[in-house]
Amino acid sequence: MLISVKASIEWLREYVDLEASTNELVDVFPMLGMEVEGVEDSGPPPLDNVVVGEVISRDQHPEADRLSVCKVKVGEGIPEANIVCGATNFEPGDRVPVALPGAKLPGGFKIKKSKLRGVTSEGMMCSSKELSLGDDHDGLLILREKPEIGTPINQVFPDADPTFDLELTANRGDCLGHLGIARELAAHYDKALRVPEVKSDAPTVATPSGDNLLSGVSISSSNCKLYCAWTIRGVKVGPSPDWLRNRLEAVGLRSINNVVDATNFVLMETGHPLHAFDAKKIAGSEIIVRDANADETITTLDEEKRTLEESMMVIADAEKPLVVAGVMGSVDAEVDEDTKDLVLEAAWFVPGNIRGTARKLGLSTDSSHRFARDVDPQRIRFAARRAIDLILETAGGELYPEEVQVGEPPRGDRTIEICPSFVRERCGYEAEDERIGKAWLRLGFEVEKGDKWKVTVPSFRSEVDRPIDLVEEFVRIDGTSQIPESPVACEAISREHSPLFTFSEKAADILVGQGFRECCNYSLRDAREIEAWHGKETTDALALANPLTAEHTHLRASLLPGLLDTLAHNQRNQNDLRRVFEIGRVLRDGPKGNMELLSVAFAMLSKHTAREWKEEATPDFHEAKRCAHRLLAATGISMPKGGIKAMKDPLTWQQDHAGRAGEVLINRVELSVGYCKLALSRAKELNGPIIGAELLIDPVVISKKAKAVKFQAFGSFPPALKDLALVVDEEVPAETVRRAVQQAAEKAAGKGFAADRVNIFDVFTGQGVEKGKKSVACGICFRSDERTLEDKEVNSAFDEIQSILAESTDYKLRS
Known part of the structure; x- marks a missing residue:
């Protein structure tokens, strides 16, 4: 995640001597880890008259x-x-x-x-x-x-002041102020950094004295580790001087008054948010840092009344909240033209709490932007003293000689042990010890040399806490241009090398060849749709923690709902689109939570959307089944053992009009085919039932190396054909009978020939067949690759088939 900040070149030049042009800095910033999103000039264009x-x-x-x-x-x-x-x-x-x-x-x-x-x-x-x-x-x-x-x-206004829009990585909160950015530029150009001198100071006390404008400061929230307060008497609130207004306007801030502008200036200079109160508006003269009460309300400075939650933190007085901590102050204690006495706060809040509060309130401010990225607790006093200097300069007044401090800074500088050889090994090129140490010194780190170097990292660089981080800092300041070129020692890999891509391309080709058109639907679906298709348990498992919209709250468990949406949309618009398919990822329940599966799904309208002069054959279950078989054959996926069996799915599929083969958890492949439940197609306002299929595949199956394809020549000798009619119970699937005959034929085949195929050519019920029974007629094809078969051996094999069936099944030979 990236965070943004504006930086004025003229402002930066107050802290470091910059001779670089704007165009040069556009190239330098990315080398320091700051992307340049744009450059604006704050000065006026040439204006005549x-x-x-x-x-x-x-x-x-x-x-x-x-x-x-x-x-x-x-x-x-x-x-x-x-x-x-x-x-x-x-x-x-x-x-x-x-x-x-x-x-x-x-x-x-x-x-x-x-x-x-x-x-x-x-x-x-x-x-x-x-x-x-x-x-x-x-x-x-x-x-x-x-x-x-x-x-x-x-x-x-003689010179335009170029202002950079910079994007930083989320761990570089130290660069959310001009001083931090200037420090990076000073390190890059090996220049001295000029830190502003602060004059105001006061001894630290834990409890205010009797003459202080505050009677007490306390912390009861675990999300505040440090809180400091200063008081200033006799200020005169008014417009800011031009130099202060110009600085703020250069970075997109509007001037308010000299006191507020001083705190905003320090915010943009140091990256530390501060807040000024009108002392007379603090009830009981007491500051309390506490968690918000349930349903407590506050009217923030944008004049919006906001309801708080107990997870949020407030700065309050004896009666009411004055600030949503780290986010925005309230109108109840704002500084205005009547303010005479001030209370200035500086604090360190737990970043995660401020980030959560800002997100829940939908209120992102310059302060929350910085508190959420972890401000430097060791330099809070510097920021406050800098603001006091500016307030005394622009608004007058007198600082009361007490700094009230509650809590301690949660962290300080840290020491990391490292060897220069470790740096060289990780960089992959030679760098002298002196060069390595100098790069860290330019960043403001301290280096103590020895058998193992001890590098002290200042508290403002909270993200540098491992030896490998020091290596990164060295490379960044030494310059990535110093890294020697080396050829890539690996083969180029494209998506054509991906088994998943190859499979998807084959699947798309075979479906397009059968008249289907590919579509691509949004992968996030509505909760009600998921529950209607898959039930509440699946719905709960696929819910997003942070949905973007109310209509896209869940990950999808099937591609079929999206295909029905596509058919319905085109039917409403009188588009002649009858067959659609989609290939994508879905999630289903697994033994260890949700499993991501590859899905290939297609859907067909069983009724035409336009009137035709000639009635065409309408698709049915058997056509969908043939399409699915062709898909499996073309992509090299084996049909799970047992074939397609009738299923009763109360949610997705129409009862007694659908079948399923395999199961993902067992076979890693699952094929469902049939009529979608009428209630689901009617909910989409579709005209007529929808025939569909969905193939779910564990990507592990496809990732395996495909077996080499073996080609076999067609037989050149004529086949021997035999027909066999069997009487079976009416509920026995014809496919079950065919497989039984196939197995018997394979066993019965003689030496030098085999049962080439067994197919069903007739299923009959009626006269001559007992009630509750049906006749299934199979054609058996015997063939030899070496010779023409003789009648004697074929008849012998045929008799053996009948014997095997008589022993292993209760099927009767039809007379």
Whole structure:
């Protein structure tokens, strides 16, 4: 699974000297394990006639309640422009971007002098979105740094800041902040990493003192191992400075206010989520980290009321939850323009709990994205102190000299023992000891050399915990280009070498040759359909733990339901599609749980969908059986012993109109053929009964090496034919009689000849045959490959057949 993050090049250059071009970095990032999904420029395109203007006056439009008429100074010696504007977030004295007549804005919008509700407008004051400087279009872009009036806007925002959309593997949570990405680039280019210096600090205490804004901090949930809180008095909440707004907008975040922006800046810088509370909104001045109560509710910052479960964790005060821990805060304690005192939290939560909470609530945020990937518990204090510095710089206030800490970091740095020879063996090429050690040092690891090297891995690299991980890190930083080329020492293997592919191709060929058309249906099915075809036990066994939709909740146990869907769809649309087949995987119950089997299934309409001038023969059970036999013969699968026997399947097949041969658990092959249960075909609104078959095969059978095919010449001498009519009980299958005659003929055949075949040519009931009995007539063919048979030896064999049958069966010779 991949995770995404945005990285601004200008922001990265604050931590490492980067001389590489954007195109070069596009190639470098994948070598470091970060795929580049796209590159965006956050700066404006070239904009002519867009300059800095200052609002001189603002008056109500005489004909429109929501418009104002402004006088705007756009340069020295230039008459003030009269501009009609609908925004409300500005006052006289503010400086804003002004597009003058003749300007062409992103998107092709041209500015010209025009009248709005009777008042002439000589330009347009612009928002960030209109200049492609951000997504904010709720009001004008206020230029708080007060650039000189008349300055072209491209000089105010001179350089586009390329922003990379990167995708990381799920174990690289350390790169979900600009510092982590800069560390990787510094290691790649062998440059120094500049970590920001933090000034704010306070002694750690377990319990707040009496002068603290907090009266207590406690943890009762096992999913929180560390919680830290700081308090700041006397802040002034307001707009952020331009540099802070620009940094956030470059990575797709909207500026809120200076306090919230400071925490979001640190989030994007370090990858550590923080949260700021309005201290006066915390009931009882107490912070409690606890599991949520059943059906407890909270209104999150997106103004959605959410119902919590006991498996979720909240940050609460004495009365109510204030934050869905690790996911999103509530409106009950948010920082707004009236906030004077702050509580800043930093914590470490169990990643699995945050991941589960976000998934259940359907709420993925920048914070949950990072907590779910395991933030570094050893650098929580650094992130918080960095945020405090920014808050004091942009919002003022005074830090109370206490850090309230409950719990301990769950992990720290780890030491791994390794030998350089191990690295060389695993890499497959020679690398000097110094080169190996330097690669690890560039990553921020510590290396103690000796008989066995001891490499200390910092806590922010939680995924590096084995010697083989150190080998991977060496190769990554040393460069995969250093790996010498070597020819592949194996034969090329294609799908044509796969017995399963070959079998499927043969099966498809033989069915297409019999008039069937192949189709491919979705492998996930509906629960009600599975239960109707296979029963509740199978339905429960094939249920998905995390279904994508309500209609696709189970793995399939048969291909037949999908084939019936295909026939029904084409019948509704008057398409003349009568025979369909599919080849795919299904699951059935086995001794050790579900078994995956290869299935070949076909289905036929017994009635035509279109009117014909000439009535054609309609398919029946025997035709389906012949198709199945041809399929077995063509694919080299042997018919299970016993042949097809009548079956009574109360769910899938019509009673007394279906048969089955073999069983997967015994023969590893199972063939079912007959009429699908009428209730199932009617549920699909099909016209008439459906004849189908399904061949289930354990893939082990196909994976075995096929036996060599032996060809045998046809006999050149004429056969000797004999007919034998036997009276048997009416319920005895004709095939059972044929096999008995075949076995007797094989035993009775004389020296130098054999029973070539035995076939049934007549089954009769009626006059001359006792009630409850039937006559089965078989033709017996004797043949020799060496000579023409004499009547004497054929008659002798025929008499012997009758004797054998008289002794081994209760069949009577028909007179």
